[in-house]
Amino acid sequence: MIVSTLVAASLIAPAKPVICIDPGHPSENGVGTRGKEVTEVQLVWDLGVEAGKRLRGLGYSVVFTKSKVGEKVTNARRAEIANEAKANLLLRLHADAGNHSGWATFYPDRKGTVGKSTGPSDAVIKSSTAAAKAFHPAAIKALGGVLKDAGLKTDRATNIGGKQGALTGSILSQVPVLLVEVCVLTNPSDEKVAKSKEGREAMVKALVAGTQAAVPLPKK
Numbered sequence: 001m002i003v004s005t006l007v008a009a010s011l012i013a014p015a016k017p018v019i020c021i022d023p024g025h026p027s028e029n030g031v032g033t034r035g036k037e038v039t040e041v042q043l044v045w046d047l048g049v050e051a052g053k054r055l056r057g058l059g060y061s062v063v064f065t066k067s068k069v070g071e072k073v074t075n076a077r078r079a080e081i082a083n084e085a086k087a088n089l090l091l092r093l094h095a096d097a098g099n100h101s102g103w104a105t106f107y108p109d110r111k112g113t114v115g116k117s118t119g120p121s122d123a124v125i126k127s128s129t130a131a132a133k134a135f136h137p138a139a140i141k142a143l144g145g146v147l148k149d150a151g152l153k154t155d156r157a158t159n160i161g162g163k164q165g166a167l168t169g170s171i172l173s174q175v176p177v178l179l180v181e182v183c184v185l186t187n188p189s190d191e192k193v194a195k196s197k198e199g200r201e202a203m204v205k206a207l208v209a210g211t212q213a214a215v216p217l218p219k220k
């Protein structure tokens, strides 16, 4: 009886939404940027691991594209991991370099081409756009002014996206995909936030709140 009840319960329970967290670098695009002290690869790894832990606690299924901070994974393989997991969201984490400041969210709004691949599909463009429009304002709200709102942008506002039409990770994604530049590490005031416990807590909260807005949990 116990066994059959458990089977029945598992059949009724709604499937957990799957979030694929992709802490950027090292990849074919190098090891990432750095501030005076904080490196992009370590920052986004730390934020991704903590956000993943909290999302699991909330009832999400979470997969990672890397198993340790220094693991080199190509952007193609990262997209493949999200596709294989049939993720409801591929959340790509980066930190920017430049003279600007703040948290920016990027999504593919058209197809791009890398090598022999053109994508993402119209369905993924649509679902990524919807996810981005839910994610970004929720993340900015959760940041509580700790970082500037650097805007919701399309992949074409990035160097690689501008050349290809979309980022490689977007072109190859068969699931909704977003890329966050959590801050601008070469900007001293942003690096200060990225170094502080409070700043990191706000960034983790923003990732979690954004994900919850983009991929709401099924109602119990």
Ligand SMILES: [Zn+2]
Residues within 6 Å of the ligand: 024, 025, 032, 033, 040, 093, 094, 095
């Ligand atoms: Zn990066």
